[in-house]
Amino acid sequence: MATTPLRVAGSSWPHRGDFAIAELPTQPVVVTLPPTTDGATKSTGRGGGGAAMSISSAIGALAGLASWLIAARLLPQAEVGLAAAVVSAFILIAGITQLNLGLGLMRWLPVAGCHAPPLVWRSLLLIMPLAGLVGLGYVLAVPELARTAAGADGPHSLGVCLFALAAAGWGAFVVHDYILMAIGKPWWCVWRNGLFAVVRITLLVALGTALGAQGVVLSWVGPIVVWITVGSLVLLVAVRRFARRACGGILPGRSEIVGFLGPTAAAQMGYTLLLNQVPLVVILRFGPEAGAAFFIAWQATVVLETTATYYTHSLSAAWARAPERAAELTSSSRKRLLVIFLPLLAVGALLAGPGLSIFGANYAPAADVLRLLLLGQAFRLIVVHELGVRTAAGRSMAYARLHLASTLLVLATVALVPAADVGPGGAGVVLLPVAVGYAAVQLVVAAHVVVVGLRGLRRARVRHH
Template identity: 45%
Template sequence: MTTATAVRADPEAGEARDGTLHDGLAMALAAGGSALVGMLGWVLAARQLTPAELGTATAFVSAFLLIAGATELNVGIGLLRWLPGAGSQSRRLLVVALGAVAGLAAVVAVGYLLLPGSGVIVEAVTGPDPSPGAHAVGVGLFVLTAMLYALFQQQDFVLVGLGRPWLAPARTLLFAVGRLGIVLAAGASLTTTTVVVSWLVPLAACVALVSLQALVLTRRRGGAARLPRLREAAGFLGPTYLGQVATSVLFNQVPLLVVLRFGPEVGGRFFLVWQAVTVVDVLAQYFSNSLSAGVAREPGRAAELSRAVRRRLLGVLAPALAVGVLAAEPVLALFGPAYAGEATALRILLAGLVLRLLVVHRIAEHQALGRGVRVARLAVATTAGIVGVAALVPAGPADPLILFALGFVAVQVVAAGAVALRRRRDPAVRPAHHLATQFDGSPAVTSTLLGHDDLVAAPVLVSGRPRTGAPVAVCIPVYQGGRHVEATVRSVLDQTLADVELVVLDNASTDATAAVLAGIDDPRLTVWRNPVTVDMVTNFRRAVALSHAPLLKLLPADDVLEPDCLAAQVAAFTADPGLALVVGRKHLVDEHGRVLARGRFVRHGLAGTHERPDVVRRVVRSGANPIGADAAATFRRDAYEAAGGYPDDAGLGDLELWLRLLEHGRFLGMTTTVARFRVGADTASAETHRRDYDAQRAFTADVARSARPVVRRRDVVAGRVHAPLARRRRELLYAAAGVSARLRRTR
């Protein structure tokens, strides 16, 4: 390991406050309160309306809920991630985000009413065979309600993001009082039109009041803003929006599908049963979504926060589901005798929801870590399975709702099993790190979106111009590297592959580093400098974020590349686009360049192309790092970003990064020597290799446990035998480097 920086961030004293508990409880109370109030409203409506009238009213409500959910763009999760650091740009962020949601909801609502069979939606307001004027009024009310609800469901996220989570339940209480007040006031004269009004009026009041509250809160926020670029925001919101659409379809299109297939009477009974599923699912989602705000505030505790949220989620809702199974029949009897007969279907659905909690938590975890594609994949797959069940349930003598409930459970078994298997292969929970700019694209190459950087410590451009278009970027983070950094830079500029992007990030060195770099004039070289010294991991991450090429190499500032290194490794990626990581061998040299050991690493059967399981097994068997450190490796940028960036633990950063990269592509081990790794008696590597040995053993043990059954018992035993031998070889190398240095000084 190089002396890229000798500074490590001090761990925070004591245990940090777990804000996810407060945020999660507040959001769960708000969402659960809204859902429970909705259920109570339907209880009252079911006692006054016939099942057919109830089915018509639920068609209107399901339709605007579907549209609001399908057009929210998953902005709420984005606001949880971005509002904590938005500073003086908070109001602008809210206007852009919520304006987009409201506008899209209006457009989609109009389009939805053009679909075949949508006439039943407007009938909830106008009754059958309305006049043109009445039809226009019904359309207008539907569009307005969809817009208001689209904004309404974002406001919990807004309040949590602005640091006022307990205002969310207060808003729900206001909505509950308004809605139930209208239903109760109607009494025996309740109609489907009154049901629509009971939603519309409280929605308008809540949206107006919370908007005013947000205006006041954002006025008080100041300071520098940390916002994503528009492209970055779209990259997160796009896939997660697809996942949100899937969730909205799950909640709202399924009951509509039942109405269309089996008629309003069966649809009305199913709607009430399905509301129980919706209440629990919404509670679970909102509670789990608090993880996004927690990770945004404390990215270093992502794994700890995720486990805490999962534990609380299961601890609270699983017992509640058990009570629901026991009380299913008397609860449904509250709606009337026509609904009590569906108790068996409700019990089956509630049993399936226990497994659904694991799926909901995994989706929230992906959202918190910026894994948009995984959010979409899991949400779409589960929704497609449930919609498929609803579409294929036979309309025979058997109760279709019981058949649907059994199909629902089968889908949850498959989904929860897939989540459990994936978690065994991918147990690590780490946030993605990206450099952010202002929303308007101004050049604030500044802070890590989920990191601990401060804008005042942002890198500044010293010389050169950022370069695009090169196939590969070599990133050199340097700290106090004046003795060797020129040789390192020259080894890149003298490559046989001339088209290269070279980024050097000086970590506020106080030695001759700046002067050495100032003496190198080449258009391919860009030199940046941190105004203050940051920890090594942050410096590595920043160096990568300042580059642009699709292929990346992190080159320590005291190592050098062989002349054909980049040409050979870029050619390998060109020949096989499925590769994520290409690594060659390297010579180990002392401080003066004398070779101590030739052609090290990429042994133990790692030569050639391998999938991740085979590489993991070889790592465990070696008891060390058979792949090697940064200099000899080149990797794809998209795999690096998908893997969450450079790991938090600098001591194991290279090996941990290699294994995470291989979740997104194959490994190629080259048998040619491509770099020279400098072993110095006074480098960070020499000072810390004993501590790193213990960390390596613990990491390898964790990898072995998570990779079973690919990693077998005999692999673990072989690793335990090889580990101390590898340590002794390393100690001998450093001793040889020390002897070499002393001999040179005495000449």
């Protein structure tokens, strides 16, 4: 038996198992599970797997929005900014150090059979120490994160340990969902993430009021540690049962692992940096109050980016079914994407002020910042669509290059725009250069994508004639 590869454009696999999977720090990618060693549909989790993962992702997104809304209502704006910096940082570390092993396990576990337990534990024992060590280095380089986690009177070493634990735990927490999906337990993800959200928000209300930013951090770290400890024991039993039902099985070779994880991990790194490092840089450069306003506004771009990316995944399935219609499918999907999302961006711009005021009066002055971010997101739609085209075509290295290049340009802009103290105009005035820079970068990258696309069309016409 040979290891079954991940489906790419033009695959002859059946398409009834297509679904999209995503979590906060990673780029959603269309995956089709290969058949299991025993050919059982149940073991792949195809029965309702896509719906389960969509619900699980929606629970996480809604819980995140609710928790920051509650934090903004309970805490001073500066405390929200400090807490957001810590959370963004450990999610950043966890996302990068996952090395895209979550999707790798989705690809390899269904055919691993009796080798599933060592495959799972080797992956987790790589991710957790790596995330912990990178997190340790990160928090030592940015001691403000440790001070927030430790609290006003807590020792610095406590904050360092909490941050490293959160990074290591979150890296494994996210991968647990992929493992459960691969072994045919998709609805366990829904219950697991739903209960986690309830506990985390409850702790936020209890601890945030008493401990401020540290309370927000503890409302994350405590449940993460408990969920990883208990969840790993449950996973041990579930994976062993999955392995016992299989007859034989095969592990991926080293070349296959490197060939798959190399470009996809690079793309994941770009997406993680974009979502989490950008608000973190703003908080550290402009201060927690202005940073909190930017963080809340930034969440709108995160939601729209993720939703638009999910939408482009339909192109992968259609392309695989009819590769001869690739040009037609690409054009029609771009038109639909713009028709759907441009009005949403316009509505968001109109409601920017009232929407931010829900979080508190101090957030409303950042309405112009949000409008500029949404303008940038309008240009970004062209880039997101091109990323979808490269995914559908199986051009993983080109996908990774575009993702990393656009992300690094945004980070460079955020790091280089002049920083100033919050003055009479509030956070909105101070953050305007950041938002203008983001919109300008997206315009430049979108223009590059359009120019490259037009050149490709001209070359194709020349070859045709």
